[in-house]
Amino acid sequence: MKWNNPKEHQNRMHPAESASKALEMSRTTVKDEVTNEEFSKENGTFIAACEKGGVQPTARKASRWRNKAGKAYRETHHIN
Numbered sequence: 001m002k003w004n005n006p007k008e009h010q011n012r013m014h015p016a017e018s019a020s021k022a023l024e025m026s027r028t029t030v031k032d033e034v035t036n037e038e039f040s041k042e043n044g045t046f047i048a049a050c051e052k053g054g055v056q057p058t059a060r061k062a063s064r065w066r067n068k069a070g071k072a073y074r075e076t077h078h079i080n
Helices: 006-012 015-027 034-042 045-053 060-064 071-079
Strands: none
Touching: 034 060, 034 071, 045 060, 045 071, 060 071
8 A cells, every 4th residue: 555645654553453442442331321121121112013023022132123133123124
């Protein structure tokens, strides 16, 4: 890769460094984050989707919902 400005090269981060920094940031925990257990009991859209899909609104189902998978998600979003 050719750099037009020598200082530009000094300021850029190596791709491996960038990836490790992104991974580190994704592992940090936010205190305001809702757990799947709380989500399964409080989120009305999720609970309605579970009823429509014929499944119980559990923490496991909430995890699948949040990862855009599972029967409740497929039924609500019309995915086969």
